[in-house]
Amino acid sequence: MTRTALVTGANRGIGLEACRQLALAGLAVVLTARDPARGSRSAARLQAEGLEVSFEQLDVTELASVAACARRLADRNVEVDVLVNNAGVYPTQTFFRLDEAVMMESLQVNLLGAFRTCQAFVPGMARRGYGRVVNVSSGGGAMTEGIPGPAAYGIAKAGLNALTRVVAGAVGNHVKVNAMCPGWVRTEMGGPGAPRSAVEATDTLVWLATLPGDGPTNAFFRDRRSIPW
Numbered sequence: 001m002t003r004t005a006l007v008t009g010a011n012r013g014i015g016l017e018a019c020r021q022l023a024l025a026g027l028a029v030v031l032t033a034r035d036p037a038r039g040s041r042s043a044a045r046l047q048a049e050g051l052e053v054s055f056e057q058l059d060v061t062e063l064a065s066v067a068a069c070a071r072r073l074a075d076r077n078v079e080v081d082v083l084v085n086n087a088g089v090y091p092t093q094t095f096f097r098l099d100e101a102v103m104m105e106s107l108q109v110n111l112l113g114a115f116r117t118c119q120a121f122v123p124g125m126a127r128r129g130y131g132r133v134v135n136v137s138s139g140g141g142a143m144t145e146g147i148p149g150p151a152a153y154g155i156a157k158a159g160l161n162a163l164t165r166v167v168a169g170a171v172g173n174h175v176k177v178n179a180m181c182p183g184w185v186r187t188e189m190g191g192p193g194a195p196r197s198a199v200e201a202t203d204t205l206v207w208l209a210t211l212p213g214d215g216p217t218n219a220f221f222r223d224r225r226s227i228p229w
């Protein structure tokens, strides 16, 4: 049986590579992006590689956009088995220089985006008795390390970690809900000097997206190893 994965913020960077690697692993992939032109171009690239990838427009900051995407998928009889909450922004202002608008944007994308998609897609997983949720978080939001990321980013990723635990606790063990840190990755966000490629960054992501029934849930990972929240 072919499982379907939906990836947010997938027109570039880690999200785009996640779509490629998930499709190579045999999943049907729904590549989503807020910008239809950028998103469909990226999906076409993967289709040209022979991969089973379709495109849906999805801006995670808008509830109506999430609801419309879920409706279009239901109309296509597509059931989301795997949800990868990858869309992210990285504001770097220090706390006392942080505008409320920047803080709100970080919370909207990095935290509330996953809140909306989990509310839209996890109930179906729970009903069908199978689901995998991968929240692309960051060591920058690790409470035990004192939230080392920039203020708005770290706070939102700490919130995403908290959301991971709440959603994991709200569903049965057949839906695995985990967070992961991809490391420092060469993308627009990570910059050209980062040590990791997007391919390396997606190894743990794909592993969590395809966990067996006895795999872990309610945990935070880097390089396939559990790390403290």
Ligand code: NAP
Binding pocket: 008, 009, 010, 011, 012, 013, 014, 015, 033, 034, 035, 038, 058, 059, 060, 061, 085, 086, 087, 088, 089, 109, 136, 137, 138, 139, 181, 182, 183, 184, 185, 186, 187, 188, 189, 190, 191, 194
């Ligand atoms: P990236 O290259 O900047 O890509 C971010 C993606 O998120 C883009 O596709 C962007 O779309 C999308 N996005 C932003 N706002 C959105 C919205 N409202 N709705 C839907 N999509 C939206 O970053 P990346 O490095 O691939 O990061 C992916 C994830 O990994 C993020 O959650 C990030 O926090 C996490 N992470 C990255 C690193 C790193 O070193 N790169 C380290 C730790 C964690 P547009 O093209 O339309 O802007």
